[in-house]
Amino acid sequence: MVTSSQLNMFSPSPSVPTFTLSDGTLIPALSWGNGTGSAVENPIELGLLALKAGIRSLDTAAGYNLERETGEVVRRSGLRREDVFVTTKLSQKDADMSNPSIPLSDVRASVLSSFERLGFQPDLLLIHNFLVPPPGEIVAFWRILEGMKDDGSLTASIGVSNFRIADLKELLPQARYLPVCIQCEFHPFHLTWRAPLLSLLSSYPTILLTAFGTLAPLLHHPTKTPGGPLAPLLSRIATRLSIDEAGLLAVNF
Numbered sequence: 001m002v003t004s005s006q007l008n009m010f011s012p013s014p015s016v017p018t019f020t021l022s023d024g025t026l027i028p029a030l031s032w033g034n035g036t037g038s039a040v041e042n043p044i045e046l047g048l049l050a051l052k053a054g055i056r057s058l059d060t061a062a063g064y065n066l067e068r069e070t071g072e073v074v075r076r077s078g079l080r081r082e083d084v085f086v087t088t089k090l091s092q093k094d095a096d097m098s099n100p101s102i103p104l105s106d107v108r109a110s111v112l113s114s115f116e117r118l119g120f121q122p123d124l125l126l127i128h129n130f131l132v133p134p135p136g137e138i139v140a141f142w143r144i145l146e147g148m149k150d151d152g153s154l155t156a157s158i159g160v161s162n163f164r165i166a167d168l169k170e171l172l173p174q175a176r177y178l179p180v181c182i183q184c185e186f187h188p189f190h191l192t193w194r195a196p197l198l199s200l201l202s203s204y205p206t207i208l209l210t211a212f213g214t215l216a217p218l219l220h221h222p223t224k225t226p227g228g229p230l231a232p233l234l235s236r237i238a239t240r241l242s243i244d245e246a247g248l249l250a251v252n253f
Contacts, residue, residue, distance in 0.1 A: 016056055021180040022206035025123060025157050028085050031057035033212060035064045035095065047073035056084055059212075061128055062110065063091025067117035074120075081120060088114050089128035089161060101134045107144040111154060122156050126183060129162035138167055139174050146177050159183065159210075165196050172204060179207055186211035 018026040032050035034043040043066045047058060051073070060070040067088055074084050090110055092099035102110050115121050125145070127133065133141035148154035160171070161183035172178065182201070186194055186209065201207055218234070238244055 016054060019208055021124075021157055021208060022178065023157050023180055025180070026085075027124065027181075027208070027210075028055070028057040030055055031059045031085070031087065033059035034066050034070065035059070035061060040064070040066070043069040044073055044076070048077060051077050051079065051084065057087070058084060059087045061089035061091045061095055061126075062114050062117075063089070063093065063095025063128060065094065067114055068119075071117065071119040085124070086118065086120075086122040087124040087126065088118065088122045089126040090114070090132055091128040092132060095128065097129055097131050101137075102132055102141075103134060104137060104140055104144065107141060108148060108153075111145070111148060121154070124159060124180070125154065125156040126159045126161045126181075127163075130160075130164055130167040138171050142171055142175060146175070149177055157181075165200060168197075168200060178204065181208040181210045183210045183212060185213040185216070187214050187216055189217055 016028045016030045018028050021027055032039075032047065032055045034040065034047060039046050047070065050058070056079075058070055058073060060066050070086065070088070074081060074086065077084065090102060090107070092101065111125065114125070127141070127145075130138065145154060145158050149158065157180045158177060159179040159181040160168075163171070163182065163184075168182070182197070184194070184197070197209070201209060
């Protein structure tokens with residue numbers, strides 16, 4: 001079990017660099033998410049380990065059903081709330097895109113429910129994917145978040161995740177508050193696929209592209225060899241740690 005005293009002893013001064021979002025908020029360049037892998041099964045312990053390692057950003061979602069646990073990580077950490085950047089997302093039930101969208105009439109309540117589960121407002125609130133708003137209602141859905149920004153009930157930065165180019169072309173020209181970031185899976189194997197997104201964002205230089213799955217090539221290299229070109233390096237690391245390569249990947253994913 002990781003205690004708050006151990007946390008403070010091992011990482012008193014984290015050195016993760018930050019980016020400045022368009023609204024002036026600082027976001028750490030590295031985040032730990034609890035939506036996949038062993039993090040789903042042990043979110044509090046592993047979240048505390050992430051903070052112990054010097055990470056100061058936690059990424060969760062309503063659909064992960066782990067917002068309460070994410071808030072508990074922050075409270076148990078012994079760190080000040082303002083020293084841990086927290087992202088959550090408005091999701092379909094269980095983050096399953098085949099489940100129903102959030103009706104416009106329920107958007108405000110969904111936002112406030114996330115706050116209640118976390119125990120605080122997050123630093124960043126994302127729409128988890130393009131099917132969270134009802135069909136044809138992306139702009140109307142965003143307008144509700146903008147209204148909550150206007151009336152002060154939502155102080156978090158707002159952005160989107162897993163939006164298609166068509167969705168962004170619909171939303172961005174009509175947004176009063178541009179998304180501070182667009183989150184998507186991004187790594188070298190997706191560079192060609194993401195070229196249209198990069199081209200679109202060249203017209204919106206204030207929007208930060210944030211990535212999940214950046215280490216996916218270690219598991220999904222086209223050669224079907226775990227690690228791909230990094231395989232020799234992984235072998236050396238595994239030898240140094242006295243575990244096999246599969247164990248090394250399991251530890252890190």
